[in-house]
Amino acid sequence: MADSSAETLKTTPLYERHVAAGGRMVPFGGYSLPVQYAPGIMAEHKWTREHAGLFDVSHMGPSFLELSTRTGDAEADHAAIAAIIEPLICGDIASLKPGQIRYTLLLNAEGGTMDDLMVARSPRYPGSLYIVVNAGTKEADFAHIAKAAGDRAKVTRADDEALLALQGPEAIDVLSALLPGVVELGFMQYGPFDWEGRTLIVSRSGYTGEDGFEILAPASLASALWDKLLADERVKPIGLGARDSLRLEAGLPLYGHDLNETISPTEAALNFAISKRRREAADFPGAARILKEFAGELTRVRVGIRFEGRLPVREGAELVDESGCVMGQVTSGGFAPSLDAPIAMGYLPPSDAYEGAPVIAMVRGKPVSGTVVAMPFVPHRYFRKTKSS
Amino acid sequence: MTTKFTPDHEYIRVEGATGIVGITPYAQEQLGDIVFVELPAVGKVFKKGDEAAVVESVKAASEIYAPVSGTVTEVNDALSNEPGLINSDPEAAGWMFKIALSDASELDGLLDDAGYAELTK
Numbered sequence: 001m002a003d004s005s006a007e008t009l010k011t012t013p014l015y016e017r018h019v020a021a022g023g024r025m026v027p028f029g030g031y032s033l034p035v036q037y038a039p040g041i042m043a044e045h046k047w048t049r050e051h052a053g054l055f056d057v058s059h060m061g062p063s064f065l066e067l068s069t070r071t072g073d074a075e076a077d078h079a080a081i082a083a084i085i086e087p088l089i090c091g092d093i094a095s096l097k098p099g100q101i102r103y104t105l106l107l108n109a110e111g112g113t114m115d116d117l118m119v120a121r122s123p124r125y126p127g128s129l130y131i132v133v134n135a136g137t138k139e140a141d142f143a144h145i146a147k148a149a150g151d152r153a154k155v156t157r158a159d160d161e162a163l164l165a166l167q168g169p170e171a172i173d174v175l176s177a178l179l180p181g182v183v184e185l186g187f188m189q190y191g192p193f194d195w196e197g198r199t200l201i202v203s204r205s206g207y208t209g210e211d212g213f214e215i216l217a218p219a220s221l222a223s224a225l226w227d228k229l230l231a232d233e234r235v236k237p238i239g240l241g242a243r244d245s246l247r248l249e250a251g252l253p254l255y256g257h258d259l260n261e262t263i264s265p266t267e268a269a270l271n272f273a274i275s276k277r278r279r280e281a282a283d284f285p286g287a288a289r290i291l292k293e294f295a296g297e298l299t300r301v302r303v304g305i306r307f308e309g310r311l312p313v314r315e316g317a318e319l320v321d322e323s324g325c326v327m328g329q330v331t332s333g334g335f336a337p338s339l340d341a342p343i344a345m346g347y348l349p350p351s352d353a354y355e356g357a358p359v360i361a362m363v364r365g366k367p368v369s370g371t372v373v374a375m376p377f378v379p380h381r382y383f384r385k386t387k388s389s
Numbered sequence: 390m391t392t393k394f395t396p397d398h399e400y401i402r403v404e405g406a407t408g409i410v411g412i413t414p415y416a417q418e419q420l421g422d423i424v425f426v427e428l429p430a431v432g433k434v435f436k437k438g439d440e441a442a443v444v445e446s447v448k449a450a451s452e453i454y455a456p457v458s459g460t461v462t463e464v465n466d467a468l469s470n471e472p473g474l475i476n477s478d479p480e481a482a483g484w485m486f487k488i489a490l491s492d493a494s495e496l497d498g499l500l501d502d503a504g505y506a507e508l509t510k
Contacts, residue, residue, distance in 0.1 A: 035448070036421060040421050040422050041421055041422055041446075041447040041448060042421075042422040042447060043422075045447075241421070241447060241448050245447060310424055310425045310472070311425050311427070311445065312424060312425060312445050312447075312450070314449075314450065334447060334448075335424040335425075335445070335447050337447065364427075364443070
């Protein structure tokens with residue numbers, strides 16, 4: 001329970017707000033961040049599902065990838081920047097429309113996952129990308145991208161700015177009172193919005209399974225924006241603990257746990273992130289392996305498991321068959337507050353990965369029975385725009 | 390009747406030759422929402438410091454150690470249906486198990502009220 005390493009940890013622009021609000025600060029990804037506030041993880045989790053939760057995710061790695069030489073032709077410049085990032089990832093960036101975001105994966109030469117990230121056409125100027133990577137991998141990610149870009153483009157980090165997430169069914173009503181234009185955004189769309197004379201980058205995205213937003217704000221505005229949002233009684237601050245249980249219920253993988261350098265996007269059941277054009281061109285790192293897996297030659301696949309009883313089955317627990325043979329491992333797991341039951345994600349051979357398959361997890365030497373279930377565990381409630389007039 | 394504490398935040402409330410064991414209000418607050426408790430079997434014999442139970446919060450599993458040596462005489466079955474009793478009432482309804490002391494002199498090595506208060510200041 002020692003927090004004595006606090007002095008070596010980085011802080012976000014909202015550190016003092018967290019402390020003042022009674023946040024229990026813990027080291028996370030090199031930063032001192034609140035794991036929870038007074039209401040506790042369970043209450044914070046439920047509040048986010050029912051109202052709106054405000055998260056400080058400034059520890060993540062927002063950045064801009066910017067062309068060194070621009071032609072001035074928006075489409076040509078976008079094509080040029082897409083050609084720089086695409087050889088590192090499996091997503092189709094060339095076809096991104098202005099205002100669109102894509103979830104993609106940074107892959108190593110063997111098709112293992114170096115990180116999962118968001119890539120969008122930046123509002124700064126045509127030919128620049130807005131990229132958000134994970135906290136734990138950001139140094140390596142930025143170095144990898146910068147090396148590949150050479151002198152064609154540069155990475156400008158924005159990780160001294162504040163990144164806030166406002167998530168939950170009431171997030172839209174809260175944020176549109178401040179920034180009316182956000183009602184125009186659909187899921188995975190973003191845009192620049194002016195507030196207090198400065199530009200905020202607001203995306204309709206998040207990692208809780210709820211409708212919601214992520215907001216990149218200049219550090220100097222961070223506290224004012226945080227206070228303004230919390231002044232709305234529908235909003236409460238939420239810590240990392242509930243962030244983790246929310247994303248687990250939403251069936252979303254967490255880098256360093258459900259994803260790592262050995263796991264391919266196909267194994268991680270993220271085939272949607274391998275764009276059709278890239279698949280047909282087989283022009284992404286590890287394509288030889290990944291395309292074979294795509295065609296069915298898989299040895300393991302990420303599944304969701306629901307367990308009987310109340311005992312949480314956590315990361316590292318072995319998954320065994322009835323004779324005790326190890327079939328796989330839990331990569332993240334815990335107690336799902338919305339379901340009042342233990343759930344987990346883990347890897348199993350495809351032959352054991354069908355919905356309804358029985359699974360046994362070993363916890364402290366004791367077997368715990370479970371069943372493979374479809375993910376998400378709790379339905380997503382993203383806001384999808386309809387195409388009707 | 391006296392209550393003693395371990396530096397690991399267990400309490401033992403001694404009534405005659407029996408001690409009632411649980412975790413302190415400070416500990417339950419640190420752990421957060423408790424969702425599961427694994428209790429020892431009645432009749433189990435512990436040496437002081439043995440792992441006796443496990444408390445699972447939403448966030449993590451935490452071992453609970455026997456504050457003294459002895460034999461488990463009773464466990465709080467109510468916790469299997471309502472583990473949150475440890476959060477709401479750790480010192481009464483949220484007790485975990487009772488232990489028949491095999492060496493009462495071990496109590497002298499534990500913290501008293503003032504010592505524990507100092508530890509958690």
